[in-house]
Amino acid sequence: MIFIITSLVAFILFLAGMTWMVIWMYVSGRPAVVTSLPEVTTDVVALGVAMVIAVVALIRYLKKPDKGR
Structure with missing residues (x-):
């Protein structure tokens, strides 16, 4: 049970980080x-x-x- 909860929390944090990175790359004007x-x-x-x-x-x-x- 703790493994599934930890995995889901880690996945949510990963998705939040990816969202922040995509928005930051657009706002800062990086042409990556x-x-x-x-x-x-x-x-x-x-x-x-x-x-x-x-x-x-x-x-x-x-x-x-x-x-x-």
């Missing part, structure tokens, strides 16, 4: 990967959806009864 606003929007929406799914999975897992373990 992010070159246009539609690309940033697509990336941020995809990362946001993945983050919401991971948070919902974490909440559902925490609400599930432990079944005597």
Whole structure:
């Protein structure tokens, strides 16, 4: 149980970091990967959806009864 919770929390933090990096690269004007606003929007929406799914999975897992373990 602790492994699944830790994995989900780490995945959520990873997605949050990736979202921050994509936005920061666009705002700072670095020509690395992010070159246009539609690309940033697509990336941020995809990362946001993945983050919401991971948070919902974490909440559902925490609400599930432990079944005597």
